[in-house]
Amino acid sequence: MDILHRVGIKAPLERVYGALATVGGVAGWLTSTQGSGEVGGVIKLRFTSADGREVGGCDAKVLELRPAERVLWQVIEGPPEWVGTKIGFDLRQAGDYSVVLFKQADWKQATEFMHHCSTKWAIFLMSLKALVETGRGTPSPHDAQIGDLS
Amino acid sequence: MDILHRVGIKAPLERVYGALATVGGVAGWLTSTQGSGEVGGVIKLRFTSADGREVGGCDAKVLELRPAERVLWQVIEGPPEWVGTKIGFDLRQAGDYSVVLFKQADWKQATEFMHHCSTKWAIFLMSLKALVETGRGTPSPHDAQIGDLS
Numbered sequence: 001m002d003i004l005h006r007v008g009i010k011a012p013l014e015r016v017y018g019a020l021a022t023v024g025g026v027a028g029w030l031t032s033t034q035g036s037g038e039v040g041g042v043i044k045l046r047f048t049s050a051d052g053r054e055v056g057g058c059d060a061k062v063l064e065l066r067p068a069e070r071v072l073w074q075v076i077e078g079p080p081e082w083v084g085t086k087i088g089f090d091l092r093q094a095g096d097y098s099v100v101l102f103k104q105a106d107w108k109q110a111t112e113f114m115h116h117c118s119t120k121w122a123i124f125l126m127s128l129k130a131l132v133e134t135g136r137g138t139p140s141p142h143d144a145q146i147g148d149l150s
Numbered sequence: 151m152d153i154l155h156r157v158g159i160k161a162p163l164e165r166v167y168g169a170l171a172t173v174g175g176v177a178g179w180l181t182s183t184q185g186s187g188e189v190g191g192v193i194k195l196r197f198t199s200a201d202g203r204e205v206g207g208c209d210a211k212v213l214e215l216r217p218a219e220r221v222l223w224q225v226i227e228g229p230p231e232w233v234g235t236k237i238g239f240d241l242r243q244a245g246d247y248s249v250v251l252f253k254q255a256d257w258k259q260a261t262e263f264m265h266h267c268s269t270k271w272a273i274f275l276m277s278l279k280a281l282v283e284t285g286r287g288t289p290s291p292h293d294a295q296i297g298d299l300s
Binding site: 001003004005007101102110112115122123125126 | 268
């Protein structure tokens with residue numbers, strides 16, 4: 001079972017790729033990110049609440065980086081339901097837009113947490129779009145500006 | 151293959167149910183809706199562009215209405231990939247929140263359109279949340295205020 005999303009971003013592929021393929025880029029739309037964004041490296045995503053407490057996170061290994069085409073991670077530590085899932089971003093040009101096809105693949109069960117993560121990924125992909133198009137995303141903990149799902 | 155989402159809405163179950171189980175309610179967060187919202191009836195969802203052109207839609211039969219618990223539709227006409235899919239909203243109380251578990255079930259293929267619809271459902275469920283919490287949703291064609299996916 002997979003979480004799927006698609007967003008069109010009015011920007012060149014290279015700019016979208018930069019926001020996905022670097023630790024600094026990811027921090028601009030998803031959440032606080034440390035570690036190595038190189039292939040074989042591990043990126044550490046840490047989510048915080050509005051008052052700065054750490055409320056979750058995961059470590060993901062970078063499996064693939066194909067400039068302007070593909071970024072692929074695999075979760076190696078974090079919520080049990082996330083461990084082993086692959087998180088991929090496939091890019092292609094469509095006129096003035098860069099299309100991002102997102103997939104978090106290989107969930108074992110369609111739990112309530114999977115429903116929640118699907119909605120949150122959509123919100124973070126809107127944040128990616130805003131970051132690339134306007135220079136300002138809403139990474140965690142600012143994602144609640146778009147939708148506090150509770 | 152299913153599209154899954156979850157939103158928490160700070161309101162009583164009855165108000166969330168009302169926005170899902172009536173034609174007028176659905177029009178307030180999803181799109182222009184006509185037809186009969188009763189069990190066995192057919193609701194007609196029509197999406198329009200910002201300049202008022204009809205850009206798509208579907209007809210869905212109402213399979214189940216369980217007050218404050220469940221709304222279930224089945225698409226009987228519309229995009230070929232939608233026909234036969236079941237669209238369900240399961241509700242439950244969690245403290246001050248009503249939790250909506252959304253599922254559009256039984257997609258035959260994980261097409262790019264399925265990716266797109268997954269993201270759009272998240273945006274419309276944010277609109278449902280806004281409608282119930284603030285009295286003002288962003289149904290089509292106002293959904294682009296949240297995210298023009300192109």
